[in-house]
Amino acid sequence: MSSDARLGLLLAIADDELVIGHRLSEWTGWVPYVEEDLAMSSIAQDEIGHARALYEIAATINGGTPDDLALGRAMADYTHAVICERPNRDYAYTAARHYLYDTADAVRLEALTSSTFKELAELVRVLRIEERYHLDHARTWFRRLASGPVEARQRFSDALADALPEAMTIFEPLPDEDALIADGTLPKPGEEMLAAWLDVVGHDLEEVGLERVMEADAEAPVGEVLPTSSGASEVADESPRPLRVPGLERRDGRWVHTAGFSGAGGRSGHHSEDFAPLWEEMTALHRAHPGARW
């Protein structure tokens, strides 16, 4: 196994955790009530802590430090899924993405417990203990908002429909996926994990009568993210591949991913304009004062 492929896997997951943790941390002090503020802030810290643990393993492969990996890379070297960098918008979108991300993360982590990459499998077993609370928290809000007053249900299901197509890219295949599968580092291909996750989400949505969320994304644009206006061209794909056909289909009572991703490219370092300001803020101190210690 080339250690590069393993490094790529670690960074993809760590970047997901770091970037979504950073986004969630933006709520600290601003959540509508203090108990939820604490809970969401703890989850943000957990995600960043999990990123750190993954960067620590990655650092043993590439010889750098966890800080350099987390904060010392160019924008196009981050390989998180684009969904993680999207702004929080309102609490409906935040809760919807939190639910979609953490259910997806649960599927991924469960698969990785049987990885042949021993250090990763051991770490994942610890991370899953904390992720269990994230799932409880996400699902509690999911049920509460889905069965809430009309406005809550409407805003939450709109937010789920908005977030779902891009959330699927959490399972966008890694560039080295074949090599990772071949030696058992990655026990399941992205598509297989995606199918398992669609089952979970589809079931949860049907339970609250919100199947429409799964149907809505058939019209979502499919393809890689392409920054549209000024400023972020360095993260754009210089030669964008043609848009592919969607997406999700219902077959024999199950939701099936047929082809293509909306908002894809994150795993290859292609990001939306939303990532630039996040990266600027997140890495500002590290860039201004390399090696600074608190």
Next chain:
Amino acid sequence: MEVWEVFSRRTNDDPLVHVGAVSAPDLEMALVLARETFFRHGEGVDCWVGRRGDLHRVANPETLGGVTDKTYRRAEGYTGVGAKLKRVHSELASRGIAIDNPRPGR
């Protein structure tokens, strides 16, 4: 018979703390029995009872506080922060830089 949890305030300034439980067939009897079970030496100035079945345990209490490194959440991780902050502010001021109040991203 049901079990009733009993809570006490030692003085009017103290928080309510759990002191034990009594068995009683109903609320009225629980209140009567809790007094003499836990307060006959003047142990407290306030007494509350609640049906044990109305209390609920969190899931997975063994993971309270997390299982990965959370030392950054403890106060001792931040000793000297006030002094550092002052130093940073005066350093920034000497360079004519101000930090705006950060707001959540939109």
